[in-house]
Amino acid sequence: MRLETRKLLDKAFSGLGLIAIAVMAVALLLILAPIIWRGSKAFVFKGTIEHRRVMLEQFGRGNAEKYRAEAAEVAAARAPVYQMLNDFESEMKGMERSERRAYKKPFREVEKGIKVLLGPIPGERMPVLLRQQYGQTRWDRTLVKLHEVLYSEEWDYSNPEAMGVLVEKPRIDLFKGTKLEPLFPYLEDHIEEMMRPKQTFYWQFITDTSKDSHIFGGIWPEVLGTLYLTLGAMLFAIPMGVVAAIYLCEYAKEGRVVSFLRICISTLAGVPSIVFGLFGLAFFLNTIHVSDSKSVLAGSLTLSLLILPTIIRSSEEAILAVPRTYKEAALGLGAGRWHTIMSVILPASLPGILTGIVISMGRAAGETAPIIFTAAVSVGAPLKIWETLSQPTPALPWNIYNLCTEHEAVDEIRHVQYGMVFTLVAIVLLLNLAAILMRARISKKLRG
Amino acid sequence: MSSAASRRQRFGTLLGQGFLFLVTSLSTFAVFFIFYFILKDAVPFFKEEGFREFFTSAHWYPSGHPAEFGALPIFMGTGLVTLGAIVVAVPLGIAAAVCLSDLLPFHVRQFVKPVIEVLAAIPSVAYGFFALVVFAPLLQNHGGAILSAGAWIILGPILALLVTVLGDLVLGRFSGSKKLGAVVFPTLGILAFLLIHHVARQLSGVEISSGTNALNVSVILGIMALPTVVSVSEDALQAAGRELREGSYALGATRAETIIKTIIPASISGILAAVILGVMRAIGETMVVWMASGNAARIPDPWYNMLQPVRTLTATIAGDMGEADHITGSARFHVLFAMAFCLLAFSFIMNLASEIIVRRSRKKLGK
Numbered sequence: 001m002r003l004e005t006r007k008l009l010d011k012a013f014s015g016l017g018l019i020a021i022a023v024m025a026v027a028l029l030l031i032l033a034p035i036i037w038r039g040s041k042a043f044v045f046k047g048t049i050e051h052r053r054v055m056l057e058q059f060g061r062g063n064a065e066k067y068r069a070e071a072a073e074v075a076a077a078r079a080p081v082y083q084m085l086n087d088f089e090s091e092m093k094g095m096e097r098s099e100r101r102a103y104k105k106p107f108r109e110v111e112k113g114i115k116v117l118l119g120p121i122p123g124e125r126m127p128v129l130l131r132q133q134y135g136q137t138r139w140d141r142t143l144v145k146l147h148e149v150l151y152s153e154e155w156d157y158s159n160p161e162a163m164g165v166l167v168e169k170p171r172i173d174l175f176k177g178t179k180l181e182p183l184f185p186y187l188e189d190h191i192e193e194m195m196r197p198k199q200t201f202y203w204q205f206i207t208d209t210s211k212d213s214h215i216f217g218g219i220w221p222e223v224l225g226t227l228y229l230t231l232g233a234m235l236f237a238i239p240m241g242v243v244a245a246i247y248l249c250e251y252a253k254e255g256r257v258v259s260f261l262r263i264c265i266s267t268l269a270g271v272p273s274i275v276f277g278l279f280g281l282a283f284f285l286n287t288i289h290v291s292d293s294k295s296v297l298a299g300s301l302t303l304s305l306l307i308l309p310t311i312i313r314s315s316e317e318a319i320l321a322v323p324r325t326y327k328e329a330a331l332g333l334g335a336g337r338w339h340t341i342m343s344v345i346l347p348a349s350l351p352g353i354l355t356g357i358v359i360s361m362g363r364a365a366g367e368t369a370p371i372i373f374t375a376a377v378s379v380g381a382p383l384k385i386w387e388t389l390s391q392p393t394p395a396l397p398w399n400i401y402n403l404c405t406e407h408e409a410v411d412e413i414r415h416v417q418y419g420m421v422f423t424l425v426a427i428v429l430l431l432n433l434a435a436i437l438m439r440a441r442i443s444k445k446l447r448g
Numbered sequence: 449m450s451s452a453a454s455r456r457q458r459f460g461t462l463l464g465q466g467f468l469f470l471v472t473s474l475s476t477f478a479v480f481f482i483f484y485f486i487l488k489d490a491v492p493f494f495k496e497e498g499f500r501e502f503f504t505s506a507h508w509y510p511s512g513h514p515a516e517f518g519a520l521p522i523f524m525g526t527g528l529v530t531l532g533a534i535v536v537a538v539p540l541g542i543a544a545a546v547c548l549s550d551l552l553p554f555h556v557r558q559f560v561k562p563v564i565e566v567l568a569a570i571p572s573v574a575y576g577f578f579a580l581v582v583f584a585p586l587l588q589n590h591g592g593a594i595l596s597a598g599a600w601i602i603l604g605p606i607l608a609l610l611v612t613v614l615g616d617l618v619l620g621r622f623s624g625s626k627k628l629g630a631v632v633f634p635t636l637g638i639l640a641f642l643l644i645h646h647v648a649r650q651l652s653g654v655e656i657s658s659g660t661n662a663l664n665v666s667v668i669l670g671i672m673a674l675p676t677v678v679s680v681s682e683d684a685l686q687a688a689g690r691e692l693r694e695g696s697y698a699l700g701a702t703r704a705e706t707i708i709k710t711i712i713p714a715s716i717s718g719i720l721a722a723v724i725l726g727v728m729r730a731i732g733e734t735m736v737v738w739m740a741s742g743n744a745a746r747i748p749d750p751w752y753n754m755l756q757p758v759r760t761l762t763a764t765i766a767g768d769m770g771e772a773d774h775i776t777g778s779a780r781f782h783v784l785f786a787m788a789f790c791l792l793a794f795s796f797i798m799n800l801a802s803e804i805i806v807r808r809s810r811k812k813l814g815k
Contacts, residue, residue, distance in 0.1 A: 005616035013704035017547030264476035270799035272732025366571025
């Protein structure tokens with residue numbers, strides 16, 4: 001090859017490597033950006049008057065006087081809407097039968113849309129379902145629902161070659177010349193007065209329980225469940241993992257037995273997480289019956305097995321990183337082996353062990369598959385600490401799955417889903433950040 | 449010290465050591481427990497239904513009358529998705545590992561490492577959420593555009609390299625002058641450009657009927673497997689040592705030649721182990737495939753069609769367990785354990801293979 005080409009190829013090669021790194025960074029950014037951006041909107045958003053009503057009535061939060069004053073103004077702004085609905089209904093009664101029938105269905109749709117948008121019509125019986133007792137609590141959802149009132153959607157299949165096309169038709173066209181006609185421009189023009197959007201910082205999203213399966217309120221049961229599961233897993237995994245690491249590093253003589261043990265540990269690390277879940281079901285629940293149904297205890301035990309290899313390995317690394325001189329000095333001073341381990345080696349390797357523990361905490365918090373069959377339920381109240389022995393719990397990872405695939409109103413609660421993912425990712429990344437910082441301090445200490 | 453006290457102390461030490469050994473082996477014997485309990489619930493299925501249908505039939509109707517347990521499409525789906533993930537993760541991962549170990553200066557590396565760590569730390573359900581809520585609608589609505597952009601990103605660098613090499617070969621044959629080079633390189637470049645443009649045009653016409661398909665899952669799984677591939681193969685590349693590199697440079701090789709002809713062959717077994725671990729990560733992943741693969745238990749037509757929904761072993765276990773009878777244990781319950789056992793056996797073999805490979809390579813490099 002010619003020298004120039006070789007140089008060119010060398011540069012191109014470096015370019016390829018850089019492209020790979022760039023693709024990785026971009027992928028990370030593309031994945032995190034929507035989660036962070038839309039997830040933060042579960043906390044910071046434009047809340048309507050309905051949001052403040054939910055807060056006041058369901059959570060006893062906010063200034064009742066101020067709310068009442070605001071509600072009175074809002075009621076005044078909404079009154080013409082209800083008036084127009086009433087007027088049209090009486091107009092309908094005077095119509096010919098066939099004409100009335102033609103109007104009936106579109107009118108019901110409009111009425112239903114307005115109920116969804118603004119909440120139940122004053123003077124009518126309160127609906128049983130909580131979600132029907134309030135209008136839209138968020139301004140972005142309000143605009144979506146307003147659009148649904150203003151336009152009807154129809155699928156157009158007139159072209160048999162192509163796929164169906166969604167067509168929007170203004171509903172106002174259906175009510176030309178009736179008393180309902182002015183309703184649509186009125187809604188469009190006065191929606192702000194009727195809903196009063198205001199910038200809201202709803203940090204209680206994390207600490208509020210959910211109402212009516214996440215339509216209102218926050219994610220406290222899930223957060224608490226995740227905390228229980230993670231801490232429970234640590235409770236079992238830390239002692240076992242650290243003891244195993246001490247044995248493997250300080251006591252065991254390299255040989256058949258130890259290399260066998262090591263193979264076992266690396267096999268454990270390679271077991272797919274869903275298999276851990278099945279094992280938890282078959283062993284902890286169906287064989288030794290740690291509890292009658294799924295429970296936090298069973299889930300914690302399963303998770304602890306999952307993170308055990310990580311803890312053993314990182315603790316081993318931390319113990320091996322302690323300079324030999326420390327140990328020799330302690331032994332030289334006449335300390336016994338056990339004494340040396342407890343008073344010299346463990347304290348010196350503690351930061352390293354903690355780093356491993358923190359990382360595996362993040363892993364335990366985010367794992368879904370092992371808890372599906374052993375601990376997780378979709379809906380549940382926050383548990384008391386003693387209930388964790390026998391009760392299943394909602395948990396962030398499971399409920400993210402559940403809310404975005406099995407919830408009956410998936411599109412209505414996108415903000416809750418994003419908020420949950422955001423919270424989970426934030427928890428895991430904060431734990432990892434802590435580990436990274438700790439590691440940086442350790443390496444500084446060992447170098448300095 | 450009296451001999452009695454010394455004996456007592458020795459006894460105490462022995463007891464303590466025994467206790468430590470017990471705890472250690474307890475945590476390692478968990479593996480055997482897992483094998484035993486999965487196998488215990490898998491055996492009834494094989495006894496009742498036999499092996500033949502499970503591995504060769506394409507009819508998966510576990511709730512039908514009579515129930516049919518042909519898991520072939522599910523195995524195929526797992527294989528297809530894993531293959532896709534490898535195609536994404538391996539070239540990218542090895543290129544990134546080379547870049548990290550040999551090309552980037554130390555202070556830049558410190559900013560890249562956290563990227564990998566964060567990619568590894570993000571919970572799988574968050575990846576699944578992204579695949580289902582963000583990526584799938586994008587694929588469905590702008591599938592053609594995304595595919596053609598992908599073609600540019602993948603084919604662009606490859607063809608650019610090819611053009612340089614081919615051009616060089618041509619010039620070498622005709623003991624090239626500068627003038628000839630001015631003709632050969634642009635011609636090849638334009639040809640390559642036209643080729644990519646043609647492919648991208650073809651792809652941009654593709655319409656994807658469902659965004660939850662094998663392609664979606666493969667891309668996301670590939671990204672998830674990246675950190676494993678990168679960090680393990682970077683370790684392997686680092687382990688190749690300074691002397692090899694310096695020897696190669698001393699012979700007049702450029703950096704690219706050193707890496708391709710010396711370092712990668714020297715650390716090939718470590719890289720292989722990295723690939724195996726990446727494959728295991730992709731096969732064992734549950735949430736992403738459950739949420740975003742479409743969960744259709746039929747063989748894509750043709751079998752390599754990535755744009756159709758598929759179903760994998762892990763997703764089947766996760767999804768069907770809720771419907772299977774937990775307590776009495778019907779065939780439907782046991783078939784899931786049979787699948788879990790296949791997963792377990794496969795990951796065990798892969799793990800053992802990677803372990804052996806790594807050990808052998810360490811011996812070879814004298815460490």
